[in-house]
Amino acid sequence: xERHSARTALLFLLLLLLLLLLHLAAAAGRESRPLPxxxxxxxxxxxxxxxxxxxxxxGRVSRAISAPERSAVLxxxxxxxxxARGWNYSGDSWIIDFDMTSIAEHxxxxxxxxxxxxxxxxxxxxxxxxxxxxxxxxCQGNRTCHSYSPLGSFPGNPPTASSSWQVxxxxxxxxxxxxxxxxxxxxxxxxxxxxxxPPGESQQSQGPEQCLPGKLAxxxxxxxxxxxxxxxxxxxxxxxxxxxSRAEVGGIPSTLLRTVERSKFQRAxxxxxxxxxxxxRKERLNMGNSTSLRDQSLCRRMDMEVNFDRIGxxxxxxxxxxxxxYRCGGECPxxxxxxxxxxxxxxxxxxxxxFHPERVPCTSCVPVKMSPLSMxxxxxxxxxxxxxxxxxxxxxxCH
Numbered sequence: 135x136e137r138h139s140a141r142t143a144l145l146f147l148l149l150l151l152l153l154l155l156l157h158l159a160a161a162a163g164r165e166s167r168p169l170p171x172x173x174x175x176x177x178x179x180x181x182x183x184x185x186x187x188x189x190x191x192x193g194r195v196s197r198a199i200s201a202p203e204r205s206a207v208l209x210x211x212x213x214x215x216x217x218a219r220g221w222n223y224s225g226d227s228w229i230i231d232f233d234m235t236s237i238a239e240h241x242x243x244x245x246x247x248x249x250x251x252x253x254x255x256x257x258x259x260x261x262x263x264x265x266x267x268x269x270x271x272x273c274q275g276n277r278t279c280h281s282y283s284p285l286g287s288f289p290g291n292p293p294t295a296s297s298s299w300q301v302x303x304x305x306x307x308x309x310x311x312x313x314x315x316x317x318x319x320x321x322x323x324x325x326x327x328x329x330x331x332p333p334g335e336s337q338q339s340q341g342p343e344q345c346l347p348g349k350l351a352x353x354x355x356x357x358x359x360x361x362x363x364x365x366x367x368x369x370x371x372x373x374x375x376x377x378x379s380r381a382e383v384g385g386i387p388s389t390l391l392r393t394v395e396r397s398k399f400q401r402a403x404x405x406x407x408x409x410x411x412x413x414x415r416k417e418r419l420n421m422g423n424s425t426s427l428r429d430q431s432l433c434r435r436m437d438m439e440v441n442f443d444r445i446g447x448x449x450x451x452x453x454x455x456x457x458x459x460y461r462c463g464g465e466c467p468x469x470x471x472x473x474x475x476x477x478x479x480x481x482x483x484x485x486x487x488x489f490h491p492e493r494v495p496c497t498s499c500v501p502v503k504m505s506p507l508s509m510x511x512x513x514x515x516x517x518x519x520x521x522x523x524x525x526x527x528x529x530x531x532c533h
Contacts, residue, residue: 177186179230180452181371183249183299184215188510191519206245209377213519213533218370219268223532226261231268231282232372236516241312245375246304261290265307285311287414304372433464433474435530452510452517459526466497466532475502475531502531 145360190199199207200452207213214236221230230248237243248265266286271280286307438461468487470476476484480497487494507525511518 150250151268166504181215181517183371183373184510185453187213187519188508191508191521200244203247206375207519210244210377210519211521212376214374214376214513215517215519216372216374217472218372219515221370225286227264229266230370231266233269233428233515234267234285235269236513237374238312240376243305243312243374244377246327247278247307247373248302248304249371249373250300250302250422251369252518261285263290263302265304305519308374317438431465433462433466433530433532435460435462435527437461438527450512452512454507454509457507457526461527462501462530464499464530466499470495470497470532475529478532480533497532498529500533501527502533503527503529 185202187334190204190207212264216232216234216237219231219233221228223229248263258421262492267283269281269283270278288302288307290302316376364497396398438459439456440459441456442448444456448455466474466484466493468484470481470484483494484499487496504524505526505528506521508519508521511520
C-alpha cells in the first residue's frame with residue numbers, strides 16, 4: 135500500500151514538472167514572437183526633428199519646422215526618416231551611405247531633404263556630396279559584404295542659416311533616381327572613383343580635417359559604421375515625404391490640415407449658427423439622450439480606448455501610446471429618419487421592416503464618417519510618420 139502511494143506521488147510530481155516545462159516553453163515562444171516592426175533603435179536615438187513633425191501634424195506649434203516643411207508634412211501621407219548608415223570623405227568629396235530599400239518601393243517623392251548637423255561641410259570650399267545606396271548581403275565564409283549604388287551628387291555649399299542643421303533639397307535627385315531604375319541589389323560591390331572604407335572599419339588616411347570642427351574630424355577618422363552610435367544618430371539623416379496615393383485617398387477630400395481643423399484643437403465658436411442644429415442632432419445620435427432609456431439603446435457612438443502597450447505594439451509605436459477609436463452600437467429603429475443618415479437602400483429596408491418585421495432584418499449601426507490618425511513609429515532602421523486613414527469613428531448611422 136505504501137509502495138502504491140509513493141508511486142502515485144512520484145507520478146503526480148512528474149506531471150507537475152511536465153506542466154511547468156510546457157508553461158515555460160509557451161512563455162518563451164510568446165517572448166520570441168517578432169513584433170510587426172521591431173524597434174531596433176534605442177529611444178534616445180529618436181530624431182527630434184521627426185518628433186517636431188509629429189507635433190506639427192497633430193496641431194501643436196513647432197518653431198523647428200519651416201514653412202515648406204510644414205506645408206509638405208500637412209499634405210503627406212507618410213514621412214520616412216533614414217539615418218545615415220555611414221559616411222566618409224576623400225579630398226574635397228563626402229560620401230554618405232543610406233539604405234534606400236524602403237524608398238525604392240515608391241514611384242515618386244513629394245519632398246526630400248538631407249539634414250546634416252554640426253556644420254561638417256560648409257567650412258570646406260568646393261565640397262561635393264555623393265549619396266549612395268548601401269546594400270548588405272551574406273557572401274563567402276558567412277561574411278557580410280556591402281554593395282554601393284550611386285544615387286547622385288551635388289555641391290555641398292548650402293546658404294548660410296542660423297540653424298544648427300544644414301539642409302539640402304534632394305527631391306529632384308531622388309525622383310531622377312527612382313525614374314531611372316537604378317539597381318538596388320547588385321551582388322558585387324561597385325568600385326567608386328572616391329576611396330571608401332566599408333562599415334565597421336577605421337581609416338587613418340589624410341583628409342581635409344583642417345576644414346572640419348575638431349569633434350567631427352575625430353568622428354571622421356573613425357570611418358563609416360553600419361549602425362552609428364546614438365550620439366551620432368542625428369548628425370546625418372534623410373527625410374522623405376510621400377503623398378497619399380489615389381487608392382489611399384479613396385475619394386476622401388480632406389488633407390491633414392483639414393483634419394487638424396476638425397480636431398479638438400478647433401476653437402469654440404468657429405462654427406456658425408447654421409451648423410448648430412445639425413451638430414445637436416449628431417450629438418444626440420452619437421452620445422445618446424440620458425433622459426430616455428429608449429434613446430440610450432439607439433444607434434450611437436461609444437468609447438473604445440486603444441492602448442498600444444496592451445496589445446503588444448508598444449515596442450515600435452512611438453506616438454500616440456493610446457487613443458479613443460470609438461465604435462458604433464445600439465439599435466436602428468424602423469422606419470429611419472435623417473438623424474441616422476441612412477442610405478436609400480437602408481431607408482427602404484427600414485420601411486419594409488415596419489410592415490413585415492418577421493421577414494426583413496433590421497438595418498445595422500455602423501460608422502458613416504471616420505477620421506485618420508497620425509502615428510510615429512519605428513520600421514527597421516527608419517522612423518516613420520504615417521497618416522492612417524479611417525482610424526477614428528466620428529459619426530454613426532444605420533445602413
